[in-house]
Amino acid sequence: MILSGWESVFFWVFSIAAILAGLLTVMARNAVHSALFLISSLVSVAALFILLGAEFIAGVQILVYVGGVMVLFLFVIMLVNVGAEEEGRAAIFNRPPQVIAALVFLALLAGVLVIYVIPKGARALQEPGKQQQAAKAREASEQKLQTGATGVSRLTKETERVGTSLYTYAALPFEIASVLLLVAIIGSVMLARTLKQEIAADDVDPDVLKTSASEGESVES
């Protein structure tokens, strides 16, 4: 896999954007800003997916992460009160010794990974002749693809192949994933109910009802 020309320019632009936005996600004081920086990081990574030829995954990333999960995050940020952090009255990081210890070990990990492990592994994987050949074959097969309605772009078979792979090699995990999502829906609804809603559903322990009533909390709906 060797990118060239404009592909490499886009690679550097989007990877630097992803890393900067990721850093700002972790460092932003306001949680809403964090969420927006995370969205831009996810979009940059989606652009890298397109560079790698995974258009379907890029679309899923935009739709599910940016359109679904991040909206959920923004709702929850709006529901909880983080005013103290935003106005600078509360620290946003843990105590300094914890932060320093974490950063030292992470810097070690990053250094070993980036300087030693990945280059060594990549050198072991390199098969220059084979890669050039594969790139040429890919180029040729892309030229043979049908052109789209505009006549400019070409229609790839990528999504079709991912779908075939998903339903042949991973049919059972696919079904299990749907059950997992069902469990997640029901679980989050159960977790986020208020006491009043639990009483309305007649789904609360009588002891809990007694103690909350004796504490003077109004539980009548």
Place this chain on the structure above:
Amino acid sequence: MNHLSPFFALLFQDGRASTALESIKHPDLSKFLVIAAILFIIGVAGVLTRRNIIVIFMSIELILNAANLNFIAFSRYLQDTGGANPLSGQVFTVFIIVVAAAEAAIGLGIVIALYRNRETIWVDEIDIMKW
């Protein structure tokens, strides 16, 4: 980009200047792995250093996304070198996205319940199970 080569010649005394420039002009698999590793490290740093539990969840999303980038990069590598079932990386990524969505839903439900009961989202104040 050729006008940058004196800079790389300074940076690498021996004959590695041209290879460094070449690797910048033609990024390969290892560059994607480096980007993914850096994103992963940033995410772990967020989990370990922030006090706000919502930002910790966002850092976890960053970590999962770095893993996705690794999977997609290796999927492309296997497509180019003719590995067996090269699209399994993309299939795995779909499942990681599913699990991330489920995890975010459950986690944020817990955060809502916690905030309702304890009036705090600082992880250093949520220590009810600490002995």
